[in-house]
Amino acid sequence: MTDLDDRALEALAADLDAAPDPHRWNNKYPELGNGPISTDRFIDPAFYERERKEVFAKSWINVGSAHDFTGPNSFFVRDIKILGVSLLVVKDADGKVQAFHNVCSHRGNKLIWENRGACPKLFACRFHGWGYAADGALKEVPDGEVFHFDKEDWGLVPVRTESWNGFVFVNLDENGTEGLLEHLGPLAESLAGFPFDKLTLQYRYDVSERANWKVALDAQNEIYHVPMLAPLHRFLAGGAFSSNDEGYTRLYDFERLGRHSVYFSDSDADFQETRTGTINGGVSPSYNAPKLPLKVPFAFHVLFPNMVLAFFGNSMFTYNIWPEAVNQTTWEIRLHYQEPTNLAERVINEQAKCRFRDLLCEDAIGHEALQIGLESRARDAFVLGDQEIQIRAFHKNLDEYMERADNA
């Protein structure tokens, strides 16, 4: 080999080093594989039943947050259809949060029908008037002398409850031993000290969709679609997601965090803000100054199994994707912003909400179309690119969780 040949090879190697690796994330996490993903996972009732029994009935599930309480000594109700349960989640006067089955001990009636509110003196069943205290104790049994039991044995049935950064989680597995922090693992560590208290819940949408819950999650779990989906995504969001010279989005980073994961996206260097965005930025510069400790403006965490915790600039949005049947889902969307201190800031939040809502409408239509295509069984599998790595990670985590349950 001549010197000239050597130089050429060195130059080629340098070029290859400099070129972005199109399989970057798969190379970082080869255990995620690169093969197709089966259609059955989204349409097979037997797979759905396994998810119910082995995942939702055993895992920690986010059921709400501090924002659902009206203050100390208040409650909210959460129905979880896939598990067939209704929960009464109570925050007592000392701030302790505990969930109970929302079921009267007398005959099994749904105890509280309101969504939320201040704790009444007693939670009273509308059927026969049995009354329970905020700690679940049975206190009042009308015409109690005709019964044959000890009231102490017939309080509300508690459910394992833990909170993390204001998010309330429950675990319906009576025999489970894993605590919430153990479940969250490295994800909790990565968000330790995050200033969640700078943001408040300001808008919520519950979107009913005829689609499998993972169709909705997967569709949100990548940004490959952002420059393509028309007309709103590319217009309103395209510039906020960095792309290569060809206009294709490229993740800034992706990390597996135990059974959870996160991807990050930087903003595009040549993004031109819309006029409304420019005006909003100027109205209240202090309000718009970066407040959250993010290395790039966008971070999208999937908390196994069905929660998304994402940050975008100064805002946070969460999804709780609730399976209701193999092809029926409620996509619960919660938008958190800084608490506005004047009308202008309120308008900024309202505008941001409207933009985001309209983008998600475009997504929601797609979810149902995806389900129809999958149910047609035109293909028994589909493919994912490297930029869709977090979808792979989620399905891998799901498989591993179910295998663990199978072996338990």
Next chain:
Amino acid sequence: MRRLLCDLSEVPDGQLKSIELEGLPELAVANVEGTFHVFEATCSHGASSLGEGRLLGCEVECVLHKGRFDVTTGKATRRPSKKPIAVYASVVEDGRLFLADDAEVAPVPADTVDAASR
């Protein structure tokens, strides 16, 4: 020598026309409110002809992925298009449109026109 592109009457206001000239990439002519603009017809994003696209004001929209370009500058104005397309100088004479003598203009990375906010 000036090269003929088309008769002005072939490109009504708000319309596009594809032009093939030997030795040049496929070109397109856009009539924006009576002013004619000539640009490279192949979308910088994908293999698609902008001559088959829609003209929306001064923006041409590609039929394949709906990316857009400002035909007056060549600048990409809507994702997924990101790289500019070449624009060419032209002259009108006797109701006909010609490429200007020094027509081959490099892509103009104009930052003066923000079509997306119009």
